[in-house]
Amino acid sequence: MANCQETLNEMYAYLDAELATERATEIIGHLKVCTDCQSAYEFHAEFKSIIRLKAQKDELSEGFLDRLRECFGDDSLKDA
Amino acid sequence: MxxxxxxxxxxxxxxxxxxxxxxxxxxxxxxxxxxxxxxxxxxxxxxxxxxxxxxxxxxxxxxxxxxxxxxxNAQQRKPTETELDDVEELFLYKRLGAVDQSQLSQSAEDQMLSMFTDDEVKNALEELPDQFRIPVLMSDVEGFSYKEIAEILEIPLGTVMSRLHRGRKSMQKMLYEYAKKRGLINEALLPQGDDE
CATH class of the missing domain: 1.10.1740.10 (RNA polymerase sigma factor, region 2, helix turn helix motif)
Structure with missing residues (x-):
């Protein structure tokens, strides 16, 4: 099982799904028994999801998708 | 088709x-x-x-x-390790314990969601220098793997990881400053000597 320092160091790699299964299991093992690390983990999981949630919503202007469709298949398009 | x-x-x-x-x-x-x-x-x-x-x-x-x-002319490949202030580990986590509970009625998990507006999160991202902003965008917003980000940016995997790490900490600090400006954080409640 991982200790507190290792868990905090590798918390983001775990959150980003970048840890090998075996290592991820060791981190999960520690999170299950350590409320301090568990709470830090939940905070950062929330932080990551908030960034995604709040920075992903940009309304498209009217007609933008139509203009984009014109990018395909028109050989006469020149560099802007 | x-x-x-x-x-x-x-x-x-x-x-x-x-x-x-x-x-x-x-x-x-x-x-x-x-x-x-x-x-x-x-x-x-x-x-x-x-x-x-x-x-x-x-x-x-x-x-x-x-x-x-x-x-x-984004400064993608320039070495800019000094361009971001060094921010301590778990910056925001260590400080949000100081949020006045009476100002927030939601559960702890919803606190951050209600605390930061869409514009604040977008601004914090946009304030990051390019070489940190793009990896954070690719990972946190777009969900690309470190390997994919390394390929998109044509930089080594280790560089992706260190830029993500520093970019995220810097964003936390910016969001903390926004929250402070809006009076959501009472600095008097912060642990002594833990600031800076």
């Missing part, structure tokens, strides 16, 4: 994601629209070299990132 029609259909599906990322990159709607348009024109011209079944989404983001870097 012909392969060309398939390609167009698939690429168009990613238009909203590409546009959001372009908005964070250029910070301007017209420039963001131009950037996505230029990306699609380049993608279409390179259609012959695109291998069906490979990662179209990463390929499009790579074209867009390169276009952005070239067009806006």
């Amino acid at each position: 012909t392969p060309q029609e398939d390609f167009t259909h698939d690429a168009m599906q990613y238009a909203p994601q590409l546009f959001s990322t372009a908005m964070r990159m250029t910070r301007n709607r017209n420039n963001a629209e131009d950037l996505v348009q230029e990306t699609f024109i380049k993608a279409w011209r390179s259609f012959a070299t695109y291998q069906q079944g490979t990662n179209l989404r990463a390929w499009l983001f790579r074209i867009m990132t390169n276009t952005y870097i070239n067009k806006y």
